[in-house]
Amino acid sequence: MNRKGCDIEATGINYTIYTQKPQPPFKIFNKDQQVTQHQQPFPDPDTNPRARRVLREVSCHAKPWEVLAIVGPSGAGKSSLLEILAGKLTPQTASIYVNQKPMDKSRFKKTSGYVTQKDTLFPLLTVEETLVFTAKLRLNLPSLELRSRVKSLIKELGLTHVANARVGDDRVRGISGGERRRVSIGVAVVHDPEVVILDEPTSGLDSNCAFQIIDMIKTMAETRGKTVILSIHQPGFRIIKLFNSILLLANGTVLHQGTVDELNLSLRLIGLEPPLHVNIVEFAIDSIESIQQQKNQKSSNLEQDIITASTNRITQGKFTLQQLFQQSKVIDLDHDHEDNKDQEQEQDQMITDGFANSRFFEAVILTHRFWKNISRTKELFAYRTLQMLVSEALPVFLQEREILMKETSCGSYRVSSYAIANGLVYLPFLLILAVLFATPLYCALVPNFIVGNSVISGVIGSFFLFSGYFVSKQGKCLEYLFGKCLVSGEDVLREQGGYEDDGSDAPKGDLKVPFFEFFWTFVVLIIEKSA
Ligand SMILES: Nc1ncnc2c1ncn2[C@@H]1O[C@H](COP(=O)(O)OP(=O)(O)OP(=O)(O)O)[C@@H](O)[C@H]1O
Known part of the structure; x- marks a missing residue:
């Protein structure tokens, strides 16, 4: 499998949500009245009272072997951005490139791992069973190899001591919240994806537990060349040091992307002096209003500069640095073309018809899981x-x-395999009910x-x-x-x-x-x- 890593570059993401007028219950079925969130029924989101601009002109860059953290206050648009990057949401405009090629959503979803904010696991299965079932569904491997892979994943996740304990949830007693988060991460990475996207992996955990989880994710990125993108609310001192890059988001706009030191520097450049021994990210989040004011002022100056520069260029027939950079990128792309071809062939072989198992085996695995x-x-x-x-x-x-x-x-x-498996498991119960009734x-x-x-x-x-x-x-x-x-x-x-x-x-x-x-x-x- 390709170990070159996955580079993700997104530019110009604009995402607006249009809330719908409440409709009379019986009009719900009228097809003409239906408007999805992603269609743009109203021309101007800025003047439309039912439009909520969640993301504006957002750009970001995530590199392999690195951890990109999206930080910002609640409602800044972190989850929306992650869902867009994971190919789960479609924004009105966006250019997303995966290894310099436009993102193929369905392919990307299969080759990446997404961890949601909430743990969605079967409470009655043990940690090992949870990972084994997911591995069976996602990988077409012989049983022994599959089990040894799961065992080493459990070790990597630090879950060996609870491998045979039930996952549990709010009602069923099981493993701790931090351990459950690890299991969710394990479920997302069991097929060894190149990109791992995690929405608030530390929410609800104490600082020590949160650090251990981010440390584990960082180790995964560094040892296996994964591209990790995660959102986080209030990262502590120790956690911040583990991030290669930080994207500060507020009200749907990017205020900064770069290292923590660069964030520190840009804060100082706009006249904000973070006190010594203060968490720089927390300070930045607290100073969002000032940063935004400075940014607005800067961008209006920048717009003026661009107009002047483009006028000069037209008159003098010269190229900007950015244009020269774009040209050199095209040459690099030609060089990489052959490598990418091999890489795609390998991935195509892995994905085959899109699923790891045939419909029959999927139904068998799912039936086994339901039965348990x-x-x-x-x-x-x-x-x-x-x-x-x-x-x-x-x-x-x-x-x-x-x-x-x-x-x-x-x-x-496939959904159909789920339906078959569910049907198979419930069939005997329905039969019993029928007899009891009859x-x-x-x-x-x-x-x-x-x-x-x-x-x-x-x-x-x-x-x-x-x-x-x-x-x-x-x-x-x-x-x-x-x-x-x-x-x-x-x-x-x-x-x-x-x-x-x-x-x-x-x-x-x-x-x-x-x-x-x-x-x-x-x-x-x-x-x-x-x-
Ligand atoms: N389906 C929706 N309908 C209406 N508003 C929405 C919808 N989805 C997102 N929003 C709004 O978009 C904004 C961004 O939401 P998002 O969940 O991306 O923020 P967030 O930064 O992840 O917040 P948190 O850290 O609290 O999870 C919020 O103000 C939210 O209310």
Whole structure:
């Protein structure tokens, strides 16, 4: 595999979000009314009140073997920039070059690793299992080689002592937050990507733990030639020293890109004196307003200089330094052309038809993973089976939805394989449910098909009807509307003690019939998808 590294250069990134007018619920399905965030329905984002300019003319450069840190206050646009660089978001304008070639998004997503701010892991799997399943899905390697690769990754991540412990989450007790972050990083790098993009890898961790994680990432970049781009809120003293380059972002504009020493120097050049022993990045974030004022003034002077220079050039027929630099770059590109060709061939061989496994093997691996998750629930298996069928089949999917979206968006496997595997695992449970439903009805209640059918329809109908009374206060808006508007039996609900005791019309949060959740979350999902 190519070890030359991956150079990423982005210029002129402009990203604007257009918020939509609230629409009547039934117009959601009207295709003509739909406007995606990325289409530009309004010509001028500066004058449009519904436009929110997230990034303006952002440029950045990330080099192999180095760590580029994107810093800035909350809402500066760090996550948006990372998602654009990872090929997950499409801005209105941008030129992104990967090794001096325009970025091929689908290819880049497969050959890079993206770590989201939130850990999306299966809580019931162990650390080793999590990494083994991901490795199986992403790499087409013999079992022994795959296991030894995972073992060495676990060692590199510093997780050997918890390799057999369950990952856990807020509800299921498992490994610590810092260790979970490491597992998320492991999942993103198990296929040895050349580029690793991490959104706030240290969020929620204490300073020591944060340092250990960044130190580990830095070691990965230095020893394996990876290009690392990460965002970070408030890096401590020790952490700052690990960054090769810092990009200071504020209100969607770049105020600085360079080393920490260069940041220090530019602050001094604009008349800001960082006190001794003060964290320079924190100082820069605190002084953003002053830096921005200076920058605006500078750019208006610069604009004037450019106009003068271009007038001179036209009159004298000379080239600027930048133009000469561009020309030399073209010559370098010719030299690199042959190298790049070999490199691409190697990568093409690796990616083959885009997935590491055939559809059949993907379904087998995913079935195995589902089965492990389902069989490891705390409750008794039989009870769990029934409970899951009635109330959790869809919630389980919703819990896994983020993982599914993350994994399929980076090309780990096909959505159809997930559907097949899920179907295979749930099939026996559905069969059990069908038998449980059918037996008493058939034996005790039902003399013929028509009556049987009516009874079943009645039971299911009651579920949907009465569950409307018990909508969670924190529940989704649509659910609440349904409970309030379509089913107007408020008195029944009051009698049942289904409303809050303070006399308000908010239904009690703990009275929630799962079937309702089941059905309406599904409807909400479909609506979200079609919108
Ligand atoms: N889908 C969206 N709809 C509306 N506003 C959005 C959306 N996505 C991002 N924004 C806005 O864009 C701005 C930048 O968001 P982004 O998440 O990139 O910031 P950030 O620097 O990563 O913040 P944080 O450090 O708090 O995560 C924020 O003001 C945010 O509210």
